[in-house]
Amino acid sequence: MITPNILNTPSTPIILIYFVYFETLKIPTNMTRSQLFEQIKLKKTFLCVGLDTDIKKIPEHLQSLPAQDAIFEFNKAIIDATEPYCIAYKPNLAFYECFGVEGWIAFEKTVRYIREKYPNQFIIADAKRGDIGNTSSLYARSFFEHLDLDAVTVAPYMGEDSLKPFLGYEGKWVICLALTSNKGSHDFQLSTVDGTSTRLFEKVLGTVKTWGTEDQIMFVVGATQGKMFEDIRRIAPDSFLLVPGIGAQGGSLQEVVRYGMNKQCGLIVNSSRAIIYADHTERFAEVAAQKAKEVADEMAECLKPLL
Amino acid sequence: MITPNILNTPSTPIILIYFVYFETLKIPTNMTRSQLFEQIKLKKTFLCVGLDTDIKKIPEHLQSLPAQDAIFEFNKAIIDATEPYCIAYKPNLAFYECFGVEGWIAFEKTVRYIREKYPNQFIIADAKRGDIGNTSSLYARSFFEHLDLDAVTVAPYMGEDSLKPFLGYEGKWVICLALTSNKGSHDFQLSTVDGTSTRLFEKVLGTVKTWGTEDQIMFVVGATQGKMFEDIRRIAPDSFLLVPGIGAQGGSLQEVVRYGMNKQCGLIVNSSRAIIYADHTERFAEVAAQKAKEVADEMAECLKPLL
Numbered sequence: 001m002i003t004p005n006i007l008n009t010p011s012t013p014i015i016l017i018y019f020v021y022f023e024t025l026k027i028p029t030n031m032t033r034s035q036l037f038e039q040i041k042l043k044k045t046f047l048c049v050g051l052d053t054d055i056k057k058i059p060e061h062l063q064s065l066p067a068q069d070a071i072f073e074f075n076k077a078i079i080d081a082t083e084p085y086c087i088a089y090k091p092n093l094a095f096y097e098c099f100g101v102e103g104w105i106a107f108e109k110t111v112r113y114i115r116e117k118y119p120n121q122f123i124i125a126d127a128k129r130g131d132i133g134n135t136s137s138l139y140a141r142s143f144f145e146h147l148d149l150d151a152v153t154v155a156p157y158m159g160e161d162s163l164k165p166f167l168g169y170e171g172k173w174v175i176c177l178a179l180t181s182n183k184g185s186h187d188f189q190l191s192t193v194d195g196t197s198t199r200l201f202e203k204v205l206g207t208v209k210t211w212g213t214e215d216q217i218m219f220v221v222g223a224t225q226g227k228m229f230e231d232i233r234r235i236a237p238d239s240f241l242l243v244p245g246i247g248a249q250g251g252s253l254q255e256v257v258r259y260g261m262n263k264q265c266g267l268i269v270n271s272s273r274a275i276i277y278a279d280h281t282e283r284f285a286e287v288a289a290q291k292a293k294e295v296a297d298e299m300a301e302c303l304k305p306l307l
Numbered sequence: 308m309i310t311p312n313i314l315n316t317p318s319t320p321i322i323l324i325y326f327v328y329f330e331t332l333k334i335p336t337n338m339t340r341s342q343l344f345e346q347i348k349l350k351k352t353f354l355c356v357g358l359d360t361d362i363k364k365i366p367e368h369l370q371s372l373p374a375q376d377a378i379f380e381f382n383k384a385i386i387d388a389t390e391p392y393c394i395a396y397k398p399n400l401a402f403y404e405c406f407g408v409e410g411w412i413a414f415e416k417t418v419r420y421i422r423e424k425y426p427n428q429f430i431i432a433d434a435k436r437g438d439i440g441n442t443s444s445l446y447a448r449s450f451f452e453h454l455d456l457d458a459v460t461v462a463p464y465m466g467e468d469s470l471k472p473f474l475g476y477e478g479k480w481v482i483c484l485a486l487t488s489n490k491g492s493h494d495f496q497l498s499t500v501d502g503t504s505t506r507l508f509e510k511v512l513g514t515v516k517t518w519g520t521e522d523q524i525m526f527v528v529g530a531t532q533g534k535m536f537e538d539i540r541r542i543a544p545d546s547f548l549l550v551p552g553i554g555a556q557g558g559s560l561q562e563v564v565r566y567g568m569n570k571q572c573g574l575i576v577n578s579s580r581a582i583i584y585a586d587h588t589e590r591f592a593e594v595a596a597q598k599a600k601e602v603a604d605e606m607a608e609c610l611k612p613l614l
Contacts, residue, residue, distance in 0.1 A: 054445075094446045130462060131401055132487070133491075135359070135399055135402070138401040138402055141405040142404040142407065145405075147407065157484055157487075158462075159489065159491020159493065159496070162491050180464075180465050182439040184440075185465065187467055188463060188510065192500065193499065193507070200500070249439075
């Protein structure tokens with residue numbers, strides 16, 4: 001059998017250019033689980049900054065701008081200030097859609113800004129979408145083709161064919177709601193199912209994880225759920241979890257780490273309001289950076305056993 | 308106590324202008340259940356035309372336009388042609404979002420066109436949204452303030468506080484997913500819950516209906532679910548049901564009517580692909596109207612016992 005020596009083939013220059021180009025820009029076309037863990041180890045943080053940009057809460061000097069500029073300028077300042085302390089950004093679509101077209105412009109500009117300036121950041125569209133198969137495939141197209149996001153949050157209620165289309169993109173992720181951080185999580189997610197003691201969120205975890213690999217599927221588990229992380233890790237030991245709810249919603253980082261961290265960290269912990277609205281003056285970005293650094297410092301301690 | 312005679316107050320002209328304006332335009336600022344039934348009786352149809360406008364499927368002569376114009380021109384022609392045969396339109400957001408900003412422009416133009424030209428049409432944003440309370444309230448703002456839609460579809464997985472913000476708008480509707488038309492509906496919706504024979508979709512129906520009135524909440528039940536409508540009517544006898552899945556998805560109108568119709572009709576039956584893509588030539592709108600008329604004629608027969 002002939003083993004081709006790659007450096008002697010005619011396409012070597014192309015391969016080299018490709019390699020140099022992607023290494024320089026560090027475009028994470030395929031952000032696998034281990035690449036995500038590499039970023040976490042490198043930056044000693046697993047913080048995700050939630051870009052829930054509410055125009056009523058941003059500093060006054062920005063509020064005089066047209067909505068799309070106000071939102072984008074706010075995001076840009078927050079991103080530039082917090083970038084050293086996080087590995088992911090998560091704009092929640094609701095905050096953009098409520099301005100219609102203007103909001104979508106701000107959303108797209110924000111995503112493109114992060115992608116170009118900080119290509120190693122993992123970008124999550126917090127959209128909680130899900131529809132019948134042919135329709136979900138269009139949502140997937142929105143987030144993975146029209147825009148080059150890394151992940152999108154989806155709701156599991158409509159089952160397999162509503163999630164599958166998102167899994168057809170190499171290196172892209174689906175983050176499925178499992179046990180959310182809000183009070184309403186008790187209404188249906190905690191119902192036991194099928195005559196067993198299994199709760200709905202556990203059935204969702206156990207079922208959805210069979211639809212793809214741990215390099216494709218993460219789960220949303222609210223930081224407010226404390227010891228429930230133990231139950232979750234029994235079902236999905238290796239999956240990454242996206243954890244909202246620390247800060248303003250009252251969840252504890254220490255509890256999340258104690259019960260939820262795995263050998264590859266396995267956690268992306270989100271904070272939105274506690275960071276981005278920590279200050280309402282012209283110093284908002286600087287204070288946001290301080291807040292993000294505080295969380296990142298705490299995370300660096302938590303990561304020590306893994307480094 | 309002085310009872311003011313409204314006709315003698317200084318504001319009489321304003322009140323009269325207001326009255327004449329709204330009566331002329333018939334703006335359904337409060338589309339109640341009985342007003343919806345009035346429309347159904349008047350037009351002898353309970354058809355909703357789904358504006359799932361896929362640019363790859365629209366006639367070639369429109370495909371040369373920029374995306375936003377192509378989508379809007381297609382929708383406008385479909386709306387003008389089918390309007391006599393339906394009482395509602397349902398754009399599915401996925402089909403617009405996949406073009407980003409351009410898609411949102413087309414979506415907004417479509418909604419405004421229907422609202423202005425056909426103010427008695429009930430407009431549903433098929434968005435399947437749902438998030439924690441403060442975020443859901445922004446989605447509600449998108450659809451009920453930024454745009455004047457009548458209803459929005461929501462997913463129940465996140466529970467009460469994810470739905471409640473949509474219920475804060477007088478005369479606006481939430482349409483909650485219960486039993487969907489797709490194969491994936493079997494994955495979780497049919498799981499029995501709480502150690503009983505109650506299935507998850509039945510718990511959703513029974514629980515969600517207590518969060519508001521039958522003038523605020525409808526449920527999505529797929530036409531493909533046949534006899535299940537009997538079970539649904541036992542739990543929600545008076546609720547309106549939005550029924551997708553006839554036509555391309557294979558559901559039967561006769562079955563839906565037999566098991567699902569109530570004294571106020573209680574059904575809005577949606578058809579998308581079978582109407583809007585019935586023809587791919589320049590005659591597409593004319594053929595769509597024929598198809599819509601065929602469904603409406605069948606519906607008129609079904610409505611006879613109620614008229």
